[in-house]
Amino acid sequence: MAEHGRKSVWGYVGIWGVLVVLTVATWLLGTRGHLGSWSLPVAMGIAVGKTALVAMFFMHLVEQPGARRVVFPVSALFLALLLGVSLVEAMTRVRMARPDGPKALEPARPASTRTAPPGSPTRWMGH
Amino acid sequence: MNPSMAGSLAEPDYLNHETTVRSWLLTRDHKRIGVMFLVLVIFALLLGGTFAMLLRIELLTPGPTIMGPMTYNRVFTLHGVTMVWLFMIPAIPSAFGNFVLPLMLGAKEVAFPRLNLASVYIYAAGAALTLFGMVWSGADTGWTFYTPYSTTSPTAVTPILLGVFIIGFSTIITGLNFITTTHTLRAPGMHWSRIPLFVWAIYGTSVIQVVATPVLAMVLVLVALERVAGVGIFDPTRGGDPVLFQHMFWFYSHPAVYIMVLPAMGVISEVVCAFSRKNIFGYRMIAASTFGIAFVGFFSWGHHMFVSGQSTFGSGIFGVLSMLVAIFTAIKIFNWVATMYGGAIDLKVPLLYVLGFIFLLTFGGMTGVAVATTSLDVHWHDTYFIVAHFHYIMVGSVLMAFLAALHYWWPKMFGRLFPERWAFVAACTIIFGFIVTFLPQFLLGNMGMPRRYYQYPSEMQWLNVLSTAGASLLAFGFGLIGIYLLWSLRYGKVSPASPWGSRGYEWFSASPPGPHNFREPPRFEREVHDYTVSEAPHVY
Ligand code: HEM
Ligand SMILES: [Cu+2]
DSSP states (O other): OTTSOOOOHHHHHHHHHHHHHHHHHHHHHHHHOOOGGGHHHHHHHHHHHHHHHIIIIITOGGGSOHHHHTHHHHHHHHHHHHHHHHHHHHHTOOOOSSOOOOGGGGGGSOGGGSOOOTTOTHHHHOO | OOGGGIIIIISOOTTTSOOOHHHHHTOOOHHHHHHHHHHHHHHHHHHHHHHHHHHHHHTTSSSOSSSOHHHHHHHHHHHHHIIIIIIIHHIIIIIIIHHHHHHHHTOSSOSOHHHHHHHHHHHHHHHHHHHHHHHHTOOOSTTTTOTTHHHHOSSSHHHHHHHHHHHHHHHHHHHHHHHHHHHHOOOTTOOGGGSOHHHHHHHHHHHHHHHHHHHHHHHHHHHHHHHHHOOOSSOGGGTOOHHHHHHHHHHHHHHHHHHHHHHHHHHHHHHHHHHHTSOOTTHHHHHHHHHHHHHHGGGOGGGGOTTTTOOHHHHHHHHHHHHHHHHHHHHHHHHHHHHHTTSOOOOOHHHHHHHHHHHHHHHHHHHHHHHTSHHHHHHHTTBHHHHHHHHHHIIIIIIHHHHHHHHHHHHHHHSBOOOHHHHHHHHHHHHHHHHHHHHHHHHHHHHTOBTTOSOOOGGGHHHHHHHHHHHHHHHHHHHHHHHHHHHHHHHSOBOOSSTTOOOOGGGGSOSSOBTTBOSSOOOOOSOTTOOSSOSOOOOO
């Protein structure tokens, strides 16, 4: 697709600047932000925004006709479906009915095999 | 020579215009690629069928018959792996899709002919690696590779996983090729509302292939990594979640059942028109329901996980969403039956398979809705009821459609007619053999016989014997088909350009088509399958 006209370089530099700012923002929010359990979703949100910028401008998706532009959001949607539904399922699981067992046996059982109580962050990310 | 044959034998066709081995191995002709895929997938079918017969022989008696438990586990895994990954998924799109899709669109080629050739070799490489794993030590995980067992099993799971991983690339390339071809290479007159339903089916399938296959690739690599490098993703003792595997696996593999069945439905839509001498009833609804199935197919993967520790909330949602598929499937069945209603039915062999398809798909689909009911599935899960459910669809429907396509397009592909009478006998044997094989399995499952066990209580023997007897009939039917088709390649009557009197667009070319499909650019001025005119289609 050679015919998309002369594009000013400054447009790309501007986008690059935005990407740098977002990267710094991610780092600052991660180290000084004290976002607690929100830090992961916020970081992922920024990352998605950055990916979108790269795909749209550096990969020239904005210049494409409709049918081809659809590809990116559709893939993102399917990914969101897979991750979203799997997480909703994991969050709504009931705690195992099996009790943790006699304390004497506990040391033999790796902590990671015990089901953490609902709401505990280890149910998302493991230990 | 009869003048109607002039188009088919007088000029060189795609089979004989070049005959060197090299001209086949390096071909970029979609028709030759289709034929190569056909040979490869039939080989896979034979291999998978051999494993199936071994399983059925083992289950002839309640105790050990011809093999021990470990061998049995390997054999059912190899059966599933071969049938699902090497046969079912590539079969109709790669073999018949490659051959007829460009012809139907009036195109000279697919959009990316070199990639198309690459897809054959990628498939062959993946299949070779899988076969190597089977010979090396087999695998005993089942075709589903469930963790955590698949990460610890001492058998050769890794090469088989990687083989399936590689085959996935072939699937993706084929899908991309078909999507692009449909968008860019349609002949004049072929607007979107005229695209043959087989093309719509392949198009919908291709979308699923492109969107879902990467997830399968990812999950297979993760299992391989966990096996090889000990990364704790699925193994709970290392902080992983085994159910996560099932999420990712079924996110692909449930839509994959539609990768199998949608092309089959496309075949049915073509054959039903050709032998009812009527254009399809409800073209738009059939095309739209293809996308409906492709779409809701992505929202129901959790119905495989009702008893895997999935949350009850998740199970409820997935159960309800799964049932939506039945609506779109019913739309298709209704339209096929309505097409036959009032048509001038010509009960040739392909139509016989179509009748088998419609009957068995209804059975398989309805048991699908039954097992999507959470409370019922607790009883049926992992019993022979499930085995019967999916064999009704995969064998009863998809394989029937494969055979319908094979017979319907055989003269198109090879320019020869097969002996009708033998084909009729084989078709009846296969449909009857199928029912005898799999109907008893519903009863066995309901009695509580678990799947993937090599022994069972002796009061279940008579049903198992019936099932094995049916399987032998099936094998006999397949043998018969193999013999008369090979025979017909040499001795069969030479076929005219359109032996069935079909008006489908693929019959607007010679049979077999020339190397460039058409001598002059075709124009499609009538609706596909327009039987209101009496003259045969013009051969371009
Ligand atoms: C249309 C083509 C279909 C195919 C090729 C197909 C194939 C399969 C396969 C291969 C399995 C077993 C997977 C395993 O090895 O564990 C299965 C299970 C299942 N199918 Fe289907 N199926 C189809 C349609 C349906 C429909 C229409 C429904 C529901 C409306 C359905 C519901 C289910 C459920 C709930 C299970 C899981 C049962 C269990 O494991 O307990 N299927 N199907
Ligand atoms: Cu499913």
